[in-house]
Amino acid sequence: MKMRILAAVLAAATTGSALADVNVYSYRQEFLIKPMLEAFTKETGIKVNTIYVKDGLAERIKQEGEHSPADIVLTVDISRLEELVNEGLTQPIESEVVDANIPANMRGNEWVALTQRARAVYSSKERVGKLPDSFTYLDLAKDEYKGKICTRSGKHPYNVSLVASIIEHEGAEAAKEWLQGVKANLARKPQGNDRVQVKAIMEGVCDYSLGNSYYYGKMLTNEKEPEQKQWAESAVINFPDQETYGTHMNVSGVALAKYAPNKEEAMQLIDFLTGDQAQHMYAEDNFEYPVNPNVQPSELVASWGDFKKDEVDITKVASHYQEALKLVDEVQFDL
Amino acid sequence: MAISDSSDNFRHLYDTVLMHYVRNSLVLLVGVCAMAVVWGVPSAWLVTRYDFPARRIFRWALLLPIAMPAYLVAFVYTDLLDYAGPVQIALRDWFGWQSQQDYWFVDMRTMGGAIFVLSLVFSPYVYWLVSLNFSEQSQSLIHAARLLGRSEWQIFIKVVLPLARPAIAVGCTLVGMETLADYGTVAYFSVWHITTAIYDTWLQLSDLSAAAKLSCLLLLFIVVLITLERRGRRNMRLYSDRHTPMLRVPLSGIKAWLATGWCMLILGFGFLLPAGWLLSRAVRYFTDTDWPAFGRMTIQTLTVSFSAALMAALVAFLLHCYARVRSRKGQWTLRIASLGYAIPGTVLAIGVLIVTTSVDHSLNAVTRSIGYGNVGLLLSGTLFAMTLAFVCRFSAVAIGAVETGMAKVPTSFDESAYLNGYSYSETSRLIWLPLLRNSLLTAFLLVFLESMKELSAALLLRPFNVQMLSTYIYEYMTSEMFEVAALPALLMVVAGLPAVLLLTYSMDKR
Numbered sequence: 001m002k003m004r005i006l007a008a009v010l011a012a013a014t015t016g017s018a019l020a021d022v023n024v025y026s027y028r029q030e031f032l033i034k035p036m037l038e039a040f041t042k043e044t045g046i047k048v049n050t051i052y053v054k055d056g057l058a059e060r061i062k063q064e065g066e067h068s069p070a071d072i073v074l075t076v077d078i079s080r081l082e083e084l085v086n087e088g089l090t091q092p093i094e095s096e097v098v099d100a101n102i103p104a105n106m107r108g109n110e111w112v113a114l115t116q117r118a119r120a121v122y123s124s125k126e127r128v129g130k131l132p133d134s135f136t137y138l139d140l141a142k143d144e145y146k147g148k149i150c151t152r153s154g155k156h157p158y159n160v161s162l163v164a165s166i167i168e169h170e171g172a173e174a175a176k177e178w179l180q181g182v183k184a185n186l187a188r189k190p191q192g193n194d195r196v197q198v199k200a201i202m203e204g205v206c207d208y209s210l211g212n213s214y215y216y217g218k219m220l221t222n223e224k225e226p227e228q229k230q231w232a233e234s235a236v237i238n239f240p241d242q243e244t245y246g247t248h249m250n251v252s253g254v255a256l257a258k259y260a261p262n263k264e265e266a267m268q269l270i271d272f273l274t275g276d277q278a279q280h281m282y283a284e285d286n287f288e289y290p291v292n293p294n295v296q297p298s299e300l301v302a303s304w305g306d307f308k309k310d311e312v313d314i315t316k317v318a319s320h321y322q323e324a325l326k327l328v329d330e331v332q333f334d335l
Numbered sequence: 336m337a338i339s340d341s342s343d344n345f346r347h348l349y350d351t352v353l354m355h356y357v358r359n360s361l362v363l364l365v366g367v368c369a370m371a372v373v374w375g376v377p378s379a380w381l382v383t384r385y386d387f388p389a390r391r392i393f394r395w396a397l398l399l400p401i402a403m404p405a406y407l408v409a410f411v412y413t414d415l416l417d418y419a420g421p422v423q424i425a426l427r428d429w430f431g432w433q434s435q436q437d438y439w440f441v442d443m444r445t446m447g448g449a450i451f452v453l454s455l456v457f458s459p460y461v462y463w464l465v466s467l468n469f470s471e472q473s474q475s476l477i478h479a480a481r482l483l484g485r486s487e488w489q490i491f492i493k494v495v496l497p498l499a500r501p502a503i504a505v506g507c508t509l510v511g512m513e514t515l516a517d518y519g520t521v522a523y524f525s526v527w528h529i530t531t532a533i534y535d536t537w538l539q540l541s542d543l544s545a546a547a548k549l550s551c552l553l554l555l556f557i558v559v560l561i562t563l564e565r566r567g568r569r570n571m572r573l574y575s576d577r578h579t580p581m582l583r584v585p586l587s588g589i590k591a592w593l594a595t596g597w598c599m600l601i602l603g604f605g606f607l608l609p610a611g612w613l614l615s616r617a618v619r620y621f622t623d624t625d626w627p628a629f630g631r632m633t634i635q636t637l638t639v640s641f642s643a644a645l646m647a648a649l650v651a652f653l654l655h656c657y658a659r660v661r662s663r664k665g666q667w668t669l670r671i672a673s674l675g676y677a678i679p680g681t682v683l684a685i686g687v688l689i690v691t692t693s694v695d696h697s698l699n700a701v702t703r704s705i706g707y708g709n710v711g712l713l714l715s716g717t718l719f720a721m722t723l724a725f726v727c728r729f730s731a732v733a734i735g736a737v738e739t740g741m742a743k744v745p746t747s748f749d750e751s752a753y754l755n756g757y758s759y760s761e762t763s764r765l766i767w768l769p770l771l772r773n774s775l776l777t778a779f780l781l782v783f784l785e786s787m788k789e790l791s792a793a794l795l796l797r798p799f800n801v802q803m804l805s806t807y808i809y810e811y812m813t814s815e816m817f818e819v820a821a822l823p824a825l826l827m828v829v830a831g832l833p834a835v836l837l838l839t840y841s842m843d844k845r
Contacts, residue, residue, distance in 0.1 A: 023799060029810055031811075031814075031816070049799035049800050050799065050800060051797055051798070051801075052802075052806075053795060053797070054810075055538040056537075056538050056685060058541070059537075059538070059541075060688060060795065063685075063689055064695075064712060064715065064716075065692070067692075067695060067696065067709065067711060067712050068712075069711065069712065069716060069799070083541065155535065155539065188442075189525055190525060191444045191524075191525040192444075192525075192815075193813065193815060195815040196815060199419065200418075203418040203419055204418075205418065205435055224620065224623065224816075224819075225815075225816075227419070228815070325539055325540065326347055326351075329347065329348065329351040330347075332351065332355065334527060335527065
């Protein structure tokens with residue numbers, strides 16, 4: 001019986017990989033990218049096989065070596081892309097379509113950014129209102145915010161990226177001081193995800209929270225859980241550092257796997273993801289900022305206003321990632 | 336791996352957060368084990384010794400929390416007890432409180448919350464093992480104590496409880512290992528412990544050797560735990576051969592209701608409340624259901640859990656046969672095989688990945704050399720890897736379940752078999768196997784239930800286009816999109832129910 005199950009499983013697996021599909025390893029969650037992958041299949045007839053993984057993808061690809069079925073890897077941030085590139089698990093992306101679609105500062109030799117999200121500061125509509133343009137991330141460490149800030153774990157990639165960008169702009173010492181200051185100002189131990197922090201603002205637990213911009217859109221339009229609309233409506237989204245470097249942006253992106261068995265189809269998918277249709281979907285369905293300059297943000301996102309984005313070289317930010325992660329431990333941010 | 340170059344990362348962890356993590360691990364471990372005993376032992380005593388309303392139902396229903404994944408229960412309680420949850424809203428309405436500053440309320444995302452949830456869902460291990468032990472204890476001891484003028488309470492404390500110590504210890508070991516390996520629940524509650532550190536160093540700092548060091552530290556915890564437990568009852572052989580069947584004492588009046596109330600409390604907190612909550616959510620979002628996808632997920636989950644359970648039961652049987660034949664070496668093998676339970680799923684998954692991929696590479700080298708070409712990742716790229724990880728992780732449960740059964744097979748059976756010219760394999764097939772049937776069924780069912788719930792290894796080792804119920808639920812749960820996951824969560828619990836019922840049946844057959 002066991003052998004029969006095993007045999008069936010093996011047969012299913014081997015026949016699956018015999019077709020010229022694109023195999024996607026994804027750090028990004030299913031609900032965020034499935035619509036784009038389906039649109040790609042609809043347009044090209046190429047089937048997309050996916051694995052959604054939260055952690056350990058790089059390790060998996062490394063172990064699989066030259067037999068790895070992975071064609072492309074989708075990630076939630078630049079640090080994961082850098083990790084793949086540094087580990088030698090990727091190959092150059094050579095495509096005129098990509099070059100035409102994506103600005104040069106949003107792609108490297110072996111990776112391409114697909115979307116951008118602002119690391120926003122949410123404030124209570126009732127108790128604080130909109131923050132002034134002069135507000136910066138560094139302000140969050142000031143004494144006047146004591147007991148008023150909520151955030152998710154300091155070790156989440158979004159927060160680590162923000163710390164890494166502060167290291168890039170202000171140096172490691174200043175970043176550490178900032179983390180200490182923010183920790184001292186926390187209303188409660190870091191917990192939950194970005195949405196939960198906005199909920200906490202509604203509940204009166206805190207007045208300010210750190211959160212990615214697209215969650216605001218996701219909550220405001222949540223028909224299935226209308227409570228989330230109330231969470232979002234209790235808060236204002238703010239884009240800090242308007243008078244200095246600009247708001248910190250984190251990117252999601254794609255890399256081409258080193259041993260991609262279906263390189264041609266994989267390149268078609270990468271081209272597609274940078275193209276107008278997919279970028280439009282990222283904007284409309286996920287409320288992210290498209291990286292392709294031809295595509296406008298969704299109406300809702302546009303209604304939050306134009307703002308200055310931090311134009312710093314994102315690979316430099318990524319290079320501080322491990323240092324940032326260690327700073328989070330050093331100040332015992334999560335404890 | 337662990338003794339290779341001493342890395343800065345380990346030093347960094349040691350200097351910053353490691354001690355805190357170790358302390359948290361200890362508090363969590365002691366807290367969860369203690370609470371699991373508080374939930375499990377009195378209820379086991381009540382249902383074996385007394386008769387009270389609904390006793391027959393509680394006897395099996397108290398096992399139900401085992402069908403609930405801990406991360407799910409954690410999510411339910413957080414949702415219920417949150418500031419915006421129904422409980423606090425009701426309280427504010429009653430007492431006219433305006434904001435969070437006006438009153439104090441329990442915070443689930445704390446060490447206390449983690450201990451509460453984990454002890455509830457793991458307590459069936461203690462309940463199950465201890466009630467087996469109670470029902471096997473000799474009535475004559477209790478009668479003797481009674482004749483000597485001891486009260487019920489004194490009998491419980493002085494006679495029954497010491498006799499149940501091995502069962503409590505084994506139960507606590509299982510609970511402790513589950514606790515130390517847990518990631519999903521404690522991460523949800525932001526209670527960081529040593530498993531967190533292993534994750535961070537391995538998957539964020541990409542430092543395998545520091546992670547391996549930490550894993551060794553964790554294993555050390557476990558080895559100490561197991562050794563202490565074994566030493567504590569080294570010289571105990573407490574079973575009485577003369578077995579008089581248990582006569583239940585009927586309870587009446589307030590005592591009967593207290594007994595029912597206590598069992599109801601555990602069942603309510605550990606199963607009914609979370610299940611009811613899931614049901615209400617599932618009904619609310621019923622129309623949004625993607626049935627074909629859920630169908631596929633359920634089949635994939637059941638297939639993997641079934642194969643893993645079958646293999647684990649087989650492994651447990653073979654290892655016990657080996658231990659029977661080669662006592663010393665066999666016992667060591669059993670202990671080592673049991674350690675997998677304590678290793679966090681992700682770490683174990685990467686271990687399995689390393690092994691299966693290297694076998695795959697060799698396989699491909701062989702097929703290439705005979706001119707067949709590459710066959711791809713036959714083991715690591717299929718459900719095989721995930722199944723193997725589950726087997727490694729849950730063999731301890733299966734081994735534990737078979738152990739009690741094997742201990743009851745007298746060695747004189749083996750000796751007469753050898754004298755009659757049976758080989759080892761014949762003895763195991765014709766004598767041990769039939770006698771161990773119920774233990775093996777128990778082992779199978781426990782591993783099946785655990786495999787359905789297991790998360791971390793499944794998150795990492797999934798092949799293409801495979802979605803398990805557990806991974807699906809966890810993804811949407813942590814994204815605050817539980818509406819999508821309510822029905823699969825309910826499906827998972829329902830799929831576990833027949834196994835729980837069978838488990839009670841196999842308990843009766845012992």
